[in-house]
Structure formats: structure tokens, C-alpha cells
Amino acid sequence: MTPYPSQHDETEHHEVAVVGGGQAGLSTSWCLTRDGVDHVVLEARTLTHEWTDSRWDSFTLVTPNWQCRLPGYAYDGPDPDGFMTREEVVAWLAGYPATFGPPVREHTAVTRLTERDGGGFVLTTQGPDGPATMTADHVVIATGGYHLPIVPAWAPALDPAVTQLQSADYRHPDQLPAGAVLVVGSGQSGAQIAEDLHLAGRRVHLAVGDAPRVARRYRGRDVMTWLCDMGLYDTPVASYPGGLAAREKTNHYVTGRDGGRDIDLRAFAADGMRLYGLLEGGEDSQVRFRPTLTAALDAADETYRSINRDIDRFVEREGIDAPPPSSYEPVWAPAEDPATLDLVAEGVTSIVWAIGYRADYRWVDVGVFAGNGRPTHTRGVTSVPGLFFLGLPWLHTWGSGRFLGVAEDAEHVVSCVTGSRRAPLGAPARVG
Incomplete structure (x- = not known):
């Protein structure tokens, strides 16, 4: 732990320090501002x-605009x-701070967080004026998990x-040198980038992972609207099959481009895109793939159908007047699972890596992490008094990592802060 500042220390102190000024950090600040809690947001x-x-x-977003809701602020546009x-x-997000005036300090990175003797935390920062130190009774880490x-x-x-x-x-197809492109990963980013390149007329090779797919619309409504009405975004992670293992799941691929539509990798393949299984290794111009393509496409389609069947049951159970159900039929199937790709022979001049991210909390010198480097918490509350996390995927529900769920998570974390408030330690009296 870091010793309590000396009597002559003029260390800045706040009751709450929020690390990260994205939607999660700003949502926390809104709740703290409403409750009159002294705090600072470090971005x-x-x-x-x-x-x-x-x-x-x-x-484009893959969630409908109506799901864009932050505390005291919601999408109110025409679509x-x-x-x-x-x-x-x-x-839209830039308009949020003006509604409540959060105490934000941009270009101020927290380079180290430690516990403080006697309670609270010490934050080492690097800002426009150089390194500095501040203390806080509570810290909310809202830097996300990617x-x-x-x-x-x-x-x-x-x-x-x-x-x-x-x-x-990646920004646009013309950013890459002329030639074919290998996109590695078929989650939301990989699938949409592959589509962007494909629509631009580039030859695309796509290494397909295990991400599931979902219909954009079914039985007259956006599928994510159905799922919201069915309560899936509000179900706590512990109530899902497998419990906390749901936090390891990959999001379904779909797109909001051009008003929204399915992403069907089979249709891309029928139109000339080359599909492969998981990328296993490579050297020089040779890359190797596992024989997983057929199984991956089948599993993604089964998830697609399963979600539609869940909607069918919901419609029947609730007596909802909706268009009749439909069934997806594959438009293409691989004759075999390709094992290798010669980049030079196929004219591949670029590779776009889209296989995910790791969390990096090396700056947090507090013992709240599991062996995989991710924080251990219950709905954002850690075992260390005063330390919280917000903005993580599946923090509490499927909606936690989206605009839709961050408000409820912020309210909970801030209620834990205010519920445990004591006379702030503050900085010691300064001696002139």
C-alpha cells in the first residue's frame, strides 16, 4: 500500500476518481453529479x-438507435x-457532457493505481503538465475491456x-495497397470489414472464427427489439446457461449498414469471397488453417435459427400479431475446408487482424484480478472496498457493454459508492 501523504503534502484529493471518459465514465459522472458527490473524470x-x-x-451501430440511452440522455432523433x-x-455522445457539466480532464492518463494506507487510493497521472499524484476514497475504472x-x-x-x-x-479499402486482402476473424468487426472490402470490389479471403450470427429482422421487427422485449438484455449473467462463462462469448455478427441487414458469409462466398477455418499459423507467404469452416458456418446458422425459434415461441406465448415465421436455407456450402493459402500466389497484399482484444490493467496495482488478467467482481463491485469497474461486457447483463445497459450499471455502482460513504479522508490540513 502507499503511505498516507505527509502533513506537508498538497496532494489533490477527491471523494471519487473515475478513470475513463467514454459512455461508462460519463454515465458514472452524471449519477455522481446528481447526487452531489465530489469527483473527477480522468480521460x-x-x-x-x-x-x-x-x-x-x-x-454503423448494430443496435437500433432507440437503444442509445445514457442516464438523463437518450436518442431523440428522427430514426x-x-x-x-x-x-x-x-x-450524439459529444452532446452528453453539455447537459450536466462533468468535471473531466482530458489527455490525463492514470499510469498507476495503488491502495493507500488508512483507506482509499493513490492515482499517479500523466497529463499536459507532466506527472502528478492525487488521492481518492473511491475509484471507478471505466476504461472498458478491450x-x-x-x-x-x-x-x-x-x-x-x-x-x-x-x-x-482500418478506415476504408483505399487505405490498403492494391490487391487481395486476408481478414482474420469473423466477429462483428471482422465480418463487417470483410463486407466493406467485398462491396468495394476487393478480393477478400476471410478466416472464419466461432462467432454466431443473428437475423437483422424477423417476423416484422428488428431481432434486437424482439430480444429486448423478451428480457434477454436484462437477464443477469449468473442466470445464463454456464453462468459467468457467458462473459467469454463472442457477439453475433450482423450489420446496421444501409438501413440494416443480415451478414451471411455463405452469400459472400457464393459471390466470390474465399472462406477458411481458423487461422493456425504461417511463415513467409504460406498460412495454414484448421478444418473448422464447415462446422463454424453450421454452428452460426444454428444460432441464427435458434434465436428465431425463441422469437416464435415468444410470439405464440404472448399472442402477438406478427407476420408468419420463415426458415433460413443455406445458399452455399464449402466443398472442403481449405488447409492453406499462398499469399503471393493469390495476390494478397494486406492482412487485417480482427481476432479480438485482451484487457490490460497492468497499471492497477490492486489485487482484484483473476489469472486471465480480468477483474473479479460482482456487478462491478470488487472485493477491495471502494474499487469498482464499469463498462465491461457482461458486467451484469448482456446489455452492460452496450448503450442500453450502462445506465443501470452506473446507477448500481454509484449507489454502492454513496451507500458506503463515510467522512472523507481527504488530504491532510496544509501547514503554511
């Missing part, structure tokens, strides 16, 4: 940087059932003439 870059810096040009573009999300992009250890062994970049760095 390493800018409030909207995750949306401006880590999304491609054609990006509640549509899907905001990147620029629209940035503009920090370090995952890249195979063998990636540097590939032909250096092939451009490699992360999905967060």
Missing part, C-alpha cells in the same frame, strides 16, 4: 476518441429504428511485403 485522450479513432469510415453512423454516434489487440506471436514471420494492421486501424 487519457478525448471523450469520444474510441468512436473517432477506432472505427472504420462506413461503421429510432435506424442505426447511427460513426459520425452520428460521435455527435485494450490490447490480439495478434498471433508468429505474425512477424510472414512476408514483410504484406501489410498488416489491426481492425481498429
Whole structure:
């Protein structure tokens, strides 16, 4: 633990320090501001940087606009059932701080967090004026769970003439050198980037992972609207089959582009995209794949059908007047699971890695982490008094990592803060 500041220490003190100024951090600040709690929001870059810096040009939300709700602030535009573009999300989110005036410090990174003798925490920061230290009775870490992009250890062994970049760095097809592109990963980012390249006329090779798929619309409504009405976004993670293991699940791929539609990898393949199983390894211009393509496509389709069947049962049980059910039939099937790809022979000049992220909490020097480096918590509340997490996928429900669920999570965390408030330790009296 870090010793309590000395009598002559002029360390800045706040009752609550919120680390991260995205939607989770701002939602926390809104609740704290409403409750009159002294706090500061520390943002390493800018409030909207995750949306401006880590999304491609054609990006759209995959959740309907009506699900964009933060505490005291909700989408009120003309298209509640549509899907905001990147620029629209940035503009919407940028309007939030003006509604309550959060005490934000941008370009101020927290480089270390430790416990303080006597209670509370010490935060070491790096800001525009250099390093500094502050103390807080409570800390809410709202930096999300996607920090370090995952890249195979063998990636540097590939032909250096092939451009490699992360999905967060992809912007548009013309950014890449002319030629074919290998996209690795078929989660939401990988599937949508592959589609973006495919629609631009680029030859795309896609290494398919185990992400499931979901229909965009079914029986007259957006599927995510059905799922919300069915209560799936509000069900606690512990109540899902497998319990906390649900936090390891990959989100379903779908798109909000051009008003929203399914992403059907089989249809892409029928239109010329080359599909493969999980990327297993590679060297120079040769890459190898596991024979998992057929099983991955079948499993994704079964999830698609299963969700539709759940909607059918809900419609019948509730007596809802809806269009009749329909059934998806595959439009393409692989003749075999390709085992290798010669990048040079196929004219592949770029690889886009879209296989996920790892959490990076090395700056948090507090013992609240599991062996996988992720924080252990119950609905954002850790075993260390005063330390909380917010904005994580499946923090409490499926909606936790979305605009839809962050308000409820922020309310809970802030209620735990205010419920445990004591006379703040504050900084010691200063001696002149």
C-alpha cells in the first residue's frame, strides 16, 4: 500500500476518481453529479476518441438507435429504428457532457493505481503538465475491456511485403495497397470489414472464427427489439446457461449498414469471397488453417435459427400479431475446408487482424484480478472496498457493454459508492 501523504503534502484529493471518459465514465459522472458527490473524470485522450479513432469510415451501430440511452440522455432523433453512423454516434455522445457539466480532464492518463494506507487510493497521472499524484476514497475504472489487440506471436514471420494492421486501424479499402486482402476473424468487426472490402470490389479471403450470427429482422421487427422485449438484455449473467462463462462469448455478427441487414458469409462466398477455418499459423507467404469452416458456418446458422425459434415461441406465448415465421436455407456450402493459402500466389497484399482484444490493467496495482488478467467482481463491485469497474461486457447483463445497459450499471455502482460513504479522508490540513 502507499503511505498516507505527509502533513506537508498538497496532494489533490477527491471523494471519487473515475478513470475513463467514454459512455461508462460519463454515465458514472452524471449519477455522481446528481447526487452531489465530489469527483473527477480522468480521460487519457478525448471523450469520444474510441468512436473517432477506432472505427472504420462506413461503421454503423448494430443496435437500433432507440437503444442509445445514457442516464438523463437518450436518442431523440428522427430514426429510432435506424442505426447511427460513426459520425452520428460521435455527435450524439459529444452532446452528453453539455447537459450536466462533468468535471473531466482530458489527455490525463492514470499510469498507476495503488491502495493507500488508512483507506482509499493513490492515482499517479500523466497529463499536459507532466506527472502528478492525487488521492481518492473511491475509484471507478471505466476504461472498458478491450485494450490490447490480439495478434498471433508468429505474425512477424510472414512476408514483410504484406501489410498488416489491426481492425481498429482500418478506415476504408483505399487505405490498403492494391490487391487481395486476408481478414482474420469473423466477429462483428471482422465480418463487417470483410463486407466493406467485398462491396468495394476487393478480393477478400476471410478466416472464419466461432462467432454466431443473428437475423437483422424477423417476423416484422428488428431481432434486437424482439430480444429486448423478451428480457434477454436484462437477464443477469449468473442466470445464463454456464453462468459467468457467458462473459467469454463472442457477439453475433450482423450489420446496421444501409438501413440494416443480415451478414451471411455463405452469400459472400457464393459471390466470390474465399472462406477458411481458423487461422493456425504461417511463415513467409504460406498460412495454414484448421478444418473448422464447415462446422463454424453450421454452428452460426444454428444460432441464427435458434434465436428465431425463441422469437416464435415468444410470439405464440404472448399472442402477438406478427407476420408468419420463415426458415433460413443455406445458399452455399464449402466443398472442403481449405488447409492453406499462398499469399503471393493469390495476390494478397494486406492482412487485417480482427481476432479480438485482451484487457490490460497492468497499471492497477490492486489485487482484484483473476489469472486471465480480468477483474473479479460482482456487478462491478470488487472485493477491495471502494474499487469498482464499469463498462465491461457482461458486467451484469448482456446489455452492460452496450448503450442500453450502462445506465443501470452506473446507477448500481454509484449507489454502492454513496451507500458506503463515510467522512472523507481527504488530504491532510496544509501547514503554511
